[in-house]
Amino acid sequence: MASKIKLRYTLFIVLYLHPGFSFCQNSKPLTNFSATEKCLYNFLSDNNYIPKSQSLNDSFYILSKDSLFMFQCPLKKTDTTYILIHLIKDGKEKCSTIKWKIDNIEYIIKGITRYNSASHYKKYFDSSDVFSSDLLAVKRNNKWGVINSFGEIIVPIEFDELKPHSLGIWAKKDVQVKIFGIRNTGSTIRTIAQSDYFDDIGITSPKFKPSGLRLTGVKKNGRNGMVNADLNLIVPIVYDKLNILGQKFLLGSRLKKIVLIDPVNGKEISSLYDKVALSNDGTYLLTSIEINGKIVQGKIDINGKEVE
Known part of the structure; x- marks a missing residue:
């Protein structure tokens, strides 16, 4: 062989x-x-x-x-x-x-x-x-x-x-x-x-809950994006890093900021943040951003909307 x-x-x-x-x-x-x-x-x-x-x-x-x-x-x-x-x-x-x-x-x-x-x-x-x-x-x-x-x-x-x-x-x-x-x-x-041709393609296709949607990471010229099961490019190849939290939150990092991405259409659906973490119950994201020297904390839901 x-x-x-x-x-x-x-x-x-x-x-x-x-x-x-x-x-x-x-x-x-x-x-x-x-x-x-x-x-x-x-x-x-x-x-x-x-x-x-x-x-x-x-x-x-x-x-x-x-x-x-x-x-x-x-x-x-x-x-x-x-x-x-x-x-x-x-x-x-x-x-x-x-x-x-x-x-x-x-x-x-x-x-x-x-x-x-x-x-x-x-x-x-x-x-x-x-x-x-x-x-x-x-x-x-x-x-x-x-x-x-x-x-x-x-x-x-x-x-x-x-x-x-x-x-x-x-x-x-x-x-x-x-x-x-x-x-x-x-x-x-x-x-x-x-x-399309890429520099690298991920070996796994993580599943998003609850939809069951699967995306696979791709890389070109040092940037990251994702294709769907039909091999269409969904998430544009512009991110320094892509992460999935709680099997439902897709996060993209670029210009040292973090943004929430809709895995269905690849569009950014939140503001840019300095830090993002998954809540203990996994239902929302805890966010942090520095504004005029002050650290402002908050939380957003799966749609990128701020919640109380």
Whole structure:
């Protein structure tokens, strides 16, 4: 196993969905095929292994490594049944000299879980390792990515390091990191969201009471902010430090002052204070600020309002 990849942990599946977003670097249209891929397509369609395309815009999924090829497409344009053909290429690049040998043919149904099947695709990559029961980390040209049980690339193969995260998959590229949120559809796992790049991302996602809202700390250029479970930046990256008191009060420190932040929208909802502490019963915050040489003490509630 590569030293730059940390794999054997339980992967937490995030069930929050960004409408219309699904990342899969897979199918490509006939117009983008290489000469060898066109030769492969012609061999399969001419010999009735696959339906002949009716449009140059029709897309197909191909994986290859050296002389090994995999070709995947639906049996019909709107069908959920796919044919997956593994082949071995023999011959030069010129199509007339290439001979194709069928190694194996599978029929898979999108919507039916394929347990431990991601390993079927590992021969098309330089290296691989199990990420979870349904995901496989794969390496190509010294970079890592992730495929699901249908061989779909759900994390692009461009990262130096990968590891599980409470929000999905943590990925490092050069000196920056990001999170890929994933969703288990019941039949396969797909990427549903991805965060921006940051200098660092917290390893935990603290829960706020009583809402159950979770936020994760992120850092950039020495400043701190927070993203939500949808990987949207909620708390802007402007704070020297962020703290959570009593599992419900979010405090931000900047310019040597402390302010209460609404964890739902990331907005500041109180005045600035010199010191803030949690009350003994955990229901409000005790505040302190120096005004004209005098220390003024008070207390505020969860909404940042001063209370008697």
